[in-house]
Amino acid sequence: MTLWITLRNLRVRGWATFLTVLAVALATATALVVPLVSKQVERGAADAAQVFDLLITAKGSPTQAVLSSLFYLDEPIGNIPYATYQKLADDKRTLRAVPLGFGDNYHGLPMVGTNARFFEQRLKPTLPPYFHVESGRLFAGPLEVVIGQAAARQTGLKLGDQFRSAHGSEEHAGAEEEEHAAEYKVVGILAATGGPVDRAIVTDIQNLWEVHGQFTPESRGVTAVLYTAAKLGDLYSVSSQMNATPSAQAVFPGQVFANVRSFVLQGQAAYAALSVLVLLLAALTIWLSVYAASLDRARSVALLRALGAGRSTVFGVVLLETAVxxxxGLLLGVGLSYGVSVLGGQLLGGRLGFALPAPVLDWALLFRVAALFPLGVLAALPPAFGAARQSPVAQL
Incomplete structure (x- = not known):
């Protein structure tokens, strides 16, 4: 009986019910979206960079080093001498030293100079190479390139196509950029990884040197080196050695992510405080809605009392209406936040250059918004008590 009356009342006051549900849903989504997207970015970035053990660049900001050399999102710090790279490559502790060179772009997409060892990198020694060609072949001759899946879609380049690169990174690509005379040829398209290389054009670093007129080792520079040691202990000894030199630094990408994550967590803590305020405002909205509904339902409550409904029935109807x-609103808000996070993750992933995993609604986040339910029920107690004490004579 109480449930039937509750559902009927909600249907009769459909517009007011909809507005209240929407207010709760928006408050719930606001409390969830930022933490969900932040965790997506954190997991996506970590997944995209986990193939790289150690990054060696010129002295400067470790964060800038990672963003520029691994994600192509910032200007490179500078170059390290070619002799430094060669010394690392010849070191007996080295399993693999992969050079990276930047400086050119094609339609805003970064040209990445490297060598064949770039395609030997693996997540684990027992797994196949992380980067591999899906169609065509790897570059082997002068001015040959392989391109990522996203780069192929964005530019329309196909196997056999030729193009000219322009000087400058993607951040400075524009109408006044200077094209090089040399024409590159697409010989391969890489399999998608969900990482930054999907939107890159990869070629032999020798091509970049020659396009820029750097024909001797003394004139050449290497923007970064992706380093893998033969043994774990060697990784740390090489890192210490590089950091002691005046021209280079060694950066562990995982350590940079940990530092960035601490700043993100601080921002999330501030946002959590804001979300509590939002939830309190939502509870106030619920209280105002319940109070306004109590005025609208005065005659129906009086009729219920006149028909023999007890105070407990009236009290239960008002409380159940609010609970429903x-x-x-909570369920709609959770669904809305998930949908916005999926869409936002796709848009943000396209901008950042690496795929973001699907959002995960963990128990900690759900518990945060679940606190709105008892707040809403508590807000309904005064109107419920008022309706239960109401005299039917005054309204009939």
Missing amino acids: TVLL
């Missing part, structure tokens, strides 16, 4: 309204 808040629950619908």
Whole structure:
């Protein structure tokens, strides 16, 4: 009986019920979206960079080193001498030293100079190479390139196509950029990884040197080196050695992510405080809605009392109406936040250059918004008590 009356009342006051549900849903989504997207970015960035053990660049900001050399999102710090790279490549502790060179772009996409060892990198020694060609072949001759899946879609380049690169990174690509005379040829398209290389054009670093007129080792520079040691202990000894030199630094990408994550967590803590305020405002909205509904239902409550409904029945109807309204709002808000996070993750992933995993609604986040339910029910107690004490004579 109480449930039937509650559902009927909610249907009769459909517009007011909808507004209340929407207010709760928006408050719930606001409390969830930022943490969900932040965790997506954190997991996506970590997944995209986990293939790289150690990054060696010129002295400067470790964060800038990672963003520029691994994600192609910032200007490179500078170059390290070719002799430094060669010394690392010849070191007996080295399993693999992969050079990286930047400086050119094609339609805003970064040209990445490297060598064949770039395609030997693996997540684990027992797994196949992380980067591999899906169609065509790897570059082997002068001015040959392989391109990532996203780069192929964005530019329309196909196997056999030729193009000219322009000087400058993607951040400075524009109408006044200077094209090089040399024409590159697409010989391969890489399999998608969900990482930054999907939107890159990869060629032999020798091509970049020659396009820029750097024909001797003394004139050449290497923007970064992706380093893998033969043994774990060697990784740390090489890192210490590089950091002691005046021209280079060694950066562990995982350590940079940990530092960035601490700043993100601080921002999330501030946002959590804001979300509590939002939830309190939502609870106030619920209280105002319940109070306004109590005025609208005065005659129906009086009729219920006149028909023999007890105070407990009236009290239960008002409380149940609020509980159903808040629950619908919470469920809608959780669904809305998930949908916005999926869409936002796709858009943000396209901008950042690496795929973001699907959002995960963990128990900690759900518990945060679940606190709105008892708040809403508590807000309904005064109107519920008022309706239960109401005299039917005054309204009939």
